[in-house]
Amino acid sequence: MNRTLLSIRELSVRYSTPDGIVPAVNDFSLDLQAGECVGIVGESGAGKSQSFLAVMGLLPGNATVGGTATLGSESLLGCGIDALNRLRGARIAMIFQDPMTSLTPHMRVGEQIAESLVLHKGLSQTDAMARALDLLQQVQVTDARRRLHQYPHELSGGMRQRVMIAVALACDPEVLIADEPTTALDVTVQAQILSLLAELKRERRMGLVLVTHDLGVVAGVADRVLVMYGGRVVESGAVGEMLVSPRHPYTRALLRSMPRIDDDRTAPLTAIPGQPPSPAKLPSGCAFHPRCAGADAACRDQLPAMLEGRTRAACHHPEGAS
Ligand SMILES: Nc1ncnc2c1ncn2[C@@H]1O[C@H](COP(=O)(O)OP(=O)(O)OP(=O)(O)O)[C@@H](O)[C@H]1O
Ligand SMILES: [Mg+2]
Numbered sequence: 001m002n003r004t005l006l007s008i009r010e011l012s013v014r015y016s017t018p019d020g021i022v023p024a025v026n027d028f029s030l031d032l033q034a035g036e037c038v039g040i041v042g043e044s045g046a047g048k049s050q051s052f053l054a055v056m057g058l059l060p061g062n063a064t065v066g067g068t069a070t071l072g073s074e075s076l077l078g079c080g081i082d083a084l085n086r087l088r089g090a091r092i093a094m095i096f097q098d099p100m101t102s103l104t105p106h107m108r109v110g111e112q113i114a115e116s117l118v119l120h121k122g123l124s125q126t127d128a129m130a131r132a133l134d135l136l137q138q139v140q141v142t143d144a145r146r147r148l149h150q151y152p153h154e155l156s157g158g159m160r161q162r163v164m165i166a167v168a169l170a171c172d173p174e175v176l177i178a179d180e181p182t183t184a185l186d187v188t189v190q191a192q193i194l195s196l197l198a199e200l201k202r203e204r205r206m207g208l209v210l211v212t213h214d215l216g217v218v219a220g221v222a223d224r225v226l227v228m229y230g231g232r233v234v235e236s237g238a239v240g241e242m243l244v245s246p247r248h249p250y251t252r253a254l255l256r257s258m259p260r261i262d263d264d265r266t267a268p269l270t271a272i273p274g275q276p277p278s279p280a281k282l283p284s285g286c287a288f289h290p291r292c293a294g295a296d297a298a299c300r301d302q303l304p305a306m307l308e309g310r311t312r313a314a315c316h317h318p319e320g321a322s
Contacts, residue, residue, distance in 0.1 A: 005174045005207040006032040006055075006092070011067035013050045013059065022280045024050045026231050028067070032175060032207040037198065039218030039239070040211045041254070042228035043276040048211045051228075052177045056094050057084045071175065090120040093168035097180040099160035102167070103152040109136070109163050110148030113170050120171045135166040139196060158189035162196070169200065176201075179211040194221050215258050219243055227251045230287030231279050237311025247311050247318035250288045286316065 013025040025047040032038055040048045053059050055069045055076055069076040071092055076084070096102055104112055113135055114128035123131065129148065136144035139162040152160055161181060168176055178197060182190040198221045201208040210222055218225050218239060225242040227235045227250065235248035246252050253272045274291040277283055286304050289295040294317050304314045313319075 003034040004031050005034055006030070006069070006071055006209075008051075008055060008069045009067050011051060011054060011069060012065065013047070013054050014064045014066075016062045016064070017280070019280060023282070024063075024231055024279045025054065028228075028233060030209075030226065032209065034174070034207060035201065035205040036224070037201055037208040037210055037222045039215075039222030039225045040209060040228060041213065041215050041218060041225055043213055043254075043272075045276050045278060046228040047231040047279070048213075048228055049179055050231075052094065052179060052209060052211065056088060056092070056177070057081075058094075086120075089116050089168075089173070090171045091173050092175040092177070093171075093173040094177040094179065095161075095164050095168045095181050097183045099157075099164040100152065102164055103160065105152055108149050108151060109155070112163070113167050116167065116170050131170070132166070135170055136163070138200070139163075139166045139169070140192075141166070158185055158193065161185065161189075161193055165193075165196070165200075169204075172204065173206065175207040175209070177209040177211070180213070181210075182217065183212070183214075190217075197221065215243065215254055227254070230277050230282050232287070232314065233306075234288065234315070235311055235313045241311050245310065245319070247307075247309060247313040247320055248315045249292045249294055249317075249319075251313075252319065253291070286314070 008028060008030045011025060011028040015022040015024055028051050030038065042048055054065045059065065065077055071087060074087060076087065110129055110132045113132035114125065117123045117128040117131055118125065133144055133148055136147055141147050141159055141162050155163065182193050185193065194217065197208060200206065210218060212218060222239045225236065225239050226233050229250050235246060235251045242251060246255060256270045257272050259269060272291060277287055283290050285301045286299045289299040292299065298316045304316045306312050306314045307318055309318065309320060
């Protein structure tokens with residue numbers, strides 16, 4: 001049974017800069033179901049973070065946002081700061097690569113978790129602290145009772161990341177957006193945090209958005225994957241299809257450039273030639289064409305439409321086309 005939690009339609013983000021308008025995100029749409037994890041993948045500058053910062057109302061003043069984003073029956077875009085503050089933290093939460101950007105340095109861990117429970121759920125300080133302890137245990141923070149009274153700088157990077165997840169989950173949000181939550185961590189801790197997120201998602205039937213530049217990270221956790229390039233979704237589909245037989249040349253190149261633990265392929269790793277484009281200077285037509293071996297005149301001139309198939313791919317010559 002599907003239940004759509006978050007629905008994003010034709011989202012766009014444009015920046016006004018001294019050099020002109022920069023289209024950071026174009027025509028981004030996503031329906032996130034309860035209990036589903038969608039991975040958002042792409043190189044630096046692809047527009048991954050901007051898309052979700054827009055949904056959370058966290059963009060700077062020189063950004064203009066278009067399209068719609070709804071959480072159940074509530075509109076997230078242009079709903080006003082009071083309505084947004086009621087939804088953020090309570091029904092939709094976001095975590096980031098560096099926990100120190102979201103944790104308050106001079107506040108004890110327990111108080112930071114309890115704060116939103118007092119604010120959004122009206123719990124007493126005592127009940128909120130008891131719940132904070134529960135949450136620390138749920139996110140598998142060792143020695144949780146002692147940690148309640150520690151400051152963020154007293155914890156390791158992995159423990160801080162777990163605390164940030166506990167803060168985000170305190171009010172039982174329907175949707176959690178995790179933006180590169182494991183990039184700064186070593187491989188073992190990275191795997192532990194990912195399996196924790198997957199488990200929490202399953203237990204709570206939460207919708208999880210996992211933003212990463214690493215297709216390997218989504219492999220074990222995501223149900224669906226959206227690949228972004230130059231501010232647009234270029235391919236989307238079920239994780240199995242996307243990892244085994246992607247149709248867009250960019251997704252195929254990403255796969256070839258990525259080491260995999262379960263790798264039984266004999267093909268060598270190949271880096272994608274060239275650099276991802278800056279949204280301020282996007283190539284004409286398909287933005288990937290300068291780096292694509294199969295590009296022709298159509299690719300240089302026309303923006304490809306999204307073609308249905310095993311996956312949805314925005315390419316003039318997708319793999320598997322007749
Ligand atoms: N304040 C800003 N002013 C102008 N342009 C901006 C601003 N913030 C972001 N952008 C543009 O938006 C583009 C997309 O940024 P975004 O942070 O979404 O990339 P990303 O896919 O999350 O990359 P990364 O993997 O590096 O986090 C940037 O390359 C930049 O050109
Ligand atoms: Mg980012």
